Amino acid sequence: MMKNRTYHIETFGCQMNIYDSAIVESLLQRTGFITAVSREQAGLFLINTCSVRKHAEQRVFALLSQYKKLKDDNPEMRIGLIGCIAQIQGAELLKMFPHLDFIAGPDDYRRIPEIVCNFESPKTALISCLSSEDYDDVKPYQSGPCAGVAVMRGCDNFCSYCVVPYARGRERSRPLVSLIDEFHRLSDSGVKEITLLGQNVNSYRDNDNDFAALLYAAAKVDGIERIRFMTSHPKDLKENIILAMAANRKIAPHLHLPLQSGSDKILHKMNRGYTAEKYLNLITMARKIIPDISITTDIIVGFPGESDADFQQTMDIVNSVRFDDTFTYRYSVRPGTKAAAFIDDVPEQLKIERLEEIISAVRRIGRENLEKLIGKTFTVLIENESRKDSDWWMGRTEHNRIAVIPKNSCFIGDFTNFTAGEISGFTIRAEIKEDLHAPAALHEA
Numbered sequence: 001m002m003k004n005r006t007y008h009i010e011t012f013g014c015q016m017n018i019y020d021s022a023i024v025e026s027l028l029q030r031t032g033f034i035t036a037v038s039r040e041q042a043g044l045f046l047i048n049t050c051s052v053r054k055h056a057e058q059r060v061f062a063l064l065s066q067y068k069k070l071k072d073d074n075p076e077m078r079i080g081l082i083g084c085i086a087q088i089q090g091a092e093l094l095k096m097f098p099h100l101d102f103i104a105g106p107d108d109y110r111r112i113p114e115i116v117c118n119f120e121s122p123k124t125a126l127i128s129c130l131s132s133e134d135y136d137d138v139k140p141y142q143s144g145p146c147a148g149v150a151v152m153r154g155c156d157n158f159c160s161y162c163v164v165p166y167a168r169g170r171e172r173s174r175p176l177v178s179l180i181d182e183f184h185r186l187s188d189s190g191v192k193e194i195t196l197l198g199q200n201v202n203s204y205r206d207n208d209n210d211f212a213a214l215l216y217a218a219a220k221v222d223g224i225e226r227i228r229f230m231t232s233h234p235k236d237l238k239e240n241i242i243l244a245m246a247a248n249r250k251i252a253p254h255l256h257l258p259l260q261s262g263s264d265k266i267l268h269k270m271n272r273g274y275t276a277e278k279y280l281n282l283i284t285m286a287r288k289i290i291p292d293i294s295i296t297t298d299i300i301v302g303f304p305g306e307s308d309a310d311f312q313q314t315m316d317i318v319n320s321v322r323f324d325d326t327f328t329y330r331y332s333v334r335p336g337t338k339a340a341a342f343i344d345d346v347p348e349q350l351k352i353e354r355l356e357e358i359i360s361a362v363r364r365i366g367r368e369n370l371e372k373l374i375g376k377t378f379t380v381l382i383e384n385e386s387r388k389d390s391d392w393w394m395g396r397t398e399h400n401r402i403a404v405i406p407k408n409s410c411f412i413g414d415f416t417n418f419t420a421g422e423i424s425g426f427t428i429r430a431e432i433k434e435d436l437h438a439p440a441a442l443h444e445a
C-alpha cells in the first residue's frame with residue numbers, strides 16, 4: 001500500500017497533453033492524492049510524453065535516464081510514463097528503463113490510481129485498444145482564468161507523417177450537452193477564457209451539431225468572455241465556422257490553420273486532403289469575413305521528395321499570406337507512419353538550411369505585422385505576472401498576441417483595454433489607456 005500519496009507530473013507536447021495531465025491530476029485527487037512539494041519528494045512521479053517529433057521523443061528518453069537518480073534517492077517513489085510514447089512503444093520501455101514502474105496510454109488514465117495504490121507487480125504496462133475513452137465525466141484540475149476543454153479525442157486523418165491516429169485512436173466527439181455543462185462549471189469557478197481543444201476541431205459532430213453549433217452554444221455561456229479553438233484543418237474548415245466567429249464577439253478572431261507545405265505534390269504525399277489553392281481560398285474567405293483576423297500556421301520542411309521548387313512554393317505562400325506566427329519543423333521519420341516507408345531523401349544539411357530560411361522569413365514578417373499594431377487598442381486578459389518584470393502583467397490579446405501591461409489597478413483574471421506602445425521581441429508592450437475592471441468589449445463583428 002502506498003504511504004506517500006503525493007504526485008508530480010511533467011508534461012511534454014501539445015495543449016491536448018496539458019489537458020490530459022489535468023485529467024490525470026483530477027483522477028488522482030479523487031483518490032486522495034495531493035500535489036507534491038517538489039519532484040524529489042513526490043510519492044508518484046509521472047511523465048506525460050509526446051512522440052509527434054523525434055526531437056521531443058529524444059528529450060524524454062534523455063530525461064528518463066537522468067530521473068533514475070530520483071528513484072535511487074527515493075526507492076519508494078513510483079515512476080510512470082504516460083501519453084503517446086507509452087502507447088506506441090509499450091512494454092519495451094519498461095525494459096529499456098529499469099527504474100520505470102509502469103506505463104499507461106492515453107485511454108488508460110482511469111486505472112492509474114488503482115495501479116499505483118495497490119502496487120503488487122513491480123512492472124505494469126497499461127495499453128488498451130484505443131478509441132473507447134473520452135473522460136467525459138472527469139473534471140480536469142484547473143486554476144487561473146484560462147482553461148482548455150477537449151471537445152473531441154483522436155484523429156481519423158492519417159496524415160502520412162503523423163503518429164497521432166496510432167497514439168490516440170479514432171476520432172470521437174464529446175456530447176454537446178456535456179461540454180456546455182463543463183463550460184458552466186468553469187465559468188462558476190472563475191474561468192473567463194476557454195480554448196476548445198481537439199486534433200481537428202472543425203470535424204466536431206454530435207448528431208446535428210457541428211463545430212459552428214458548438215461555437216454558438218459556447219458563446220451563450222454567461223461568464224465565459226473569450227473562446228478560442230485549436231487545431232483547425234484546412235480540409236474541414238467551412239465558411240459557417242468563420243461566420244460563427246464573426247457573429248459572436250466572444251469568439252477570438254484568431255485562426256490557427258496548419259499549411260504544412262505550399263506544394264501540391266508534397267501535400268498529396270502528406271495525405272493532407274487539400275491543395276495550396278484551396279488553402280489560399282480559405283485565407284481569402286476568412287479575411288473577407290473578419291478583416292483583422294490573425295492567422296497562424298505550422299510548416300514542415302524537408303519532407304521526403306521536397307525539391308527546391310516545392311520548398312519555394314511554401315516560401316511563396318509564407319510571403320503572400322504573411323502569417324502572424326508560424327511554427328516550423330524539420331521533417332523527422334516517425335516509425336509506424338506511412339511516410340516512414342518513403343525514402344527520407346532530403347539531406348539533413350539541406351533541411352537545416354531550409355528551416356533557417358523559413359524561420360528568418362516568418363520572424364521578419366511576424367515582427368513587421370506586430371509593428372503595424374503600434375498605436376492601436378486591444379483587450380488583454382491578464383494571466384500572470386510578466387516573467388521579465390514583476391511590475392508588469394502578462395496576458396493575451398483577442399488575436400492571441402502576447403502583451404505586457406503595467407500593474408496599475410488591475411489583477412489576474414481582469415480584461416483591460418490598452419494601446420500598443422512598442423514591440424519587444426514578439427511581445428507588445430502597452431501603456432494602459434483605459435482601466436476597466438468589468439469585462440471589456442472584445443472584438444466587434
Ligand code: SF4
Pocket residue numbers: 155156157158159162163164165199200233
Ligand atoms: S490532422 Fe493529421 S497532423 Fe493533425 S493529428 Fe490528425 S493525422 Fe496528425
